[in-house]
Amino acid sequence: MTSAPLPDLILEPLVRAALMEDLGTYGDITTRTVIPEGRRYSALLNAREAGVVSGLQIAALAFRLVDPTLVITARFKDGDRIAPGDLLMKIEGSAAAILSAERVALNFAGRLSGIATLTAAFVAEAEGTRTRITCTRKTTPGLRLVEKQAVLHGGGFNHRFSLSDAILIKDNHIAAAGGIRPVLQAVKARASHMIRTEIEVDRLDQLAEVLDEGGADVVLLDNFDTPDLYEAVGMNAGRLVLEASGNMRQERIAEVAATGVDYISSGALTHSARTLDLGLDF
Template sequence: MIPPLPDLVLEPLVRAALLEDLGRQGDVTSRAVIPAAATCAVHLRARTPGRVSGLRIAALAFRLIDPGLKIGITGADGADCAAGETLMTISGDTAAILAAERVALNFAGRLSGIATMTAGFVAETKGTQTRITCSRKTTPGLRTVEKQAVLHGGGANHRFDLSDAILIKDNHIAAGGGLERVLPAARAAASHMMKIEVEVDTLDQLDTVLRLGGADVVLLDNMSTEQLAEAVKRVNGRMVTEASGNMRLARIAEVAATGVDYISAGALTHSAPVLDLGLDIDG
């Protein structure tokens, strides 16, 4: 069970999206064609099967437009859904429902798409110790909810921001004077609570890291499957291993079979297709 994010975190994101969509005059279409006292009941349904995420955010969009709307969430974030399945019912003022519709669907469709893609990657690791994790390649402003969607898909979260952990990448190594300088410098700067990860793209670099010590995690970047297997053998449990770069769905099973601890895939958040959801008015 993934603990839900509190409304205190979600509300600023939803408010910003609603303000963007309402513009300067609000929903001029509904104001022109919907009778002032009109009410209706609608169903938010999945049009394709997938893994659900973002229902609480969608419900918040409706509540912020009209707290008087009656909302029943019948699906569950983190659960699979079938095509045609009803995930939420909303009833009350018609114009209010229509004003929140697009924002609600944008959030739920986007986040369910991330959860669905993550679940597909996770399924490819079955029978191994390997976990799927995301990256910081997220939509600006939406990192918190997109990483929550990865959890709903059965994945794990990498660092949320630059302050979470020390991650020494190739540019840090080049600009910082090489592994022999940056690894000791990182260890000297890190508190006892701070993890250090270092990126390598060759087995020779990995050997240097193993010789120098000081890293908790090694990121094995853009290596072949054969190189990854050899890297895991050389590490031999002395560091957590993470494979990254060119991690397509078709490759996940063979990479997981090398014994790496984690596979990180930026595609989970930057390339996941939206899950097709729709809002249908009764009758």
Template sequence: MTQIPDLLLEPMVRHALHEDLGAYGDVTTRAVIPEGTRYAARINAREAGVVSGMQIAALAFRLVDPALRVTPRLADGQPCAPGDTLMEIEGSAASILSAERVALNFAGRLSGIATLTAGFVAETRGTKTRITCTRKTTPGLRAAEKLAVLHGGGFNHRYGLSDAILIKDNHIAAAGGIRAALGAATASASHMLKVEIEVDTLEQLSEVLETGGADVVLLDNMSTPDLARAVERVGGRLVTEASGNMRRARVAEVCATGVDYISSGALTHSARTLDLGLDF
């Protein structure tokens, strides 16, 4: 099961709980539920998918009430079918109800990303191509959403602006061209920092190959025939990444070109929330 430390996830979960509970806490539960009432509840799947967000949902319940007993029944990264129980929670009914929406919001959102990613990954079977996400994530939720991509069988692109050099079209324009941008990047990059550059045409690709200094080339918004020509021209000298207009229906044909990676912002910005519910 792929996880990251709770310490890194806790600030976003605390923020979501503060947002939901507001200044006065759960006034409905406080008014309606007798003090000391105890219940057992389950998070159940209403549809098939790939599970993600169980670590975060459990954290939401524990932050509201450390005395709650939280028992995962399906781990992050596992498939679920309609009716499957993903998690059981036992303890104070008031605590369960107060954490319910935040836990389900995270679990449904992240399971949706994992499910969409798994669909993309399924189209790559029998090829070397890997599916990766982008930085097109919900502000404040990047760690969780990139984790969900891993649960769906995908891979993570750079996490942010600080862990890789990615020279895009606007950088090239502002720097004065491909040669200038690559020269400046390779002069300043440490031996631990990868350099990737985006190209839109085969002519730009040839200039990148002639200039040298890149580790990865991003083939942006190219037709499938041009992607095949680009991979042939690179000849294994660089890691190749296809990006732009990467729908699931197109993945198989792009894999056939031999690219190493397909990146898609849709994995995180267009995933539909998986339908989950909490039942007492």
């Protein structure tokens, strides 16, 4: 999938909401109180640890929304590897505007760079195999779009963005509908030919039932141990796309990728990533 920049038009509502939250009802009273009017300055956005950067586009947008006259020079782009001390971006202009946007810009860039960095670590574990690393919908409410973009910056792939993207039949759907065959029969009878279908299975006998019934494009192998993953790949024989999920810690990725599954999905990419240490220095 592409990690090309998103249009600012799409990102602006997210950044604007974060700025409004931070500026409150009366703006940056500290800056208005202590910074002389008209004071101009240069600020440097620096990396304080190694990783993969993401969120620079959003950081720049935060500064521009506060003051469109700020001059922003990016030295790196989203998806680049960075080292401690790297100068990522220079911001020149109104000191008050830079200070008012600083926290929002750093929150986005640090959070998203953490996701990109963790994703890159997962991807490295699967190197040399056909397996792709993908995220889930376990994202911060309201920030799914940019967190999934950060996964792309880290070299990963995106799962569905919303409930309306694809049919994903989970164990609770199967229980409520009366079994695997009824749900797949419903898909074959009602689903648009433009929509892909994935179904979750917990056991090898359920996989056999899916393969026999048909109607799915992808099978999610949930919490399978490694021997069962090998057997599932053999049973499938390339017919459907296989996604391994559940308890996919970084230290297990290489072992799971070696089984030959097509995808490994992990919610940890977005819900457990540590913020990367970036700083804005005057």
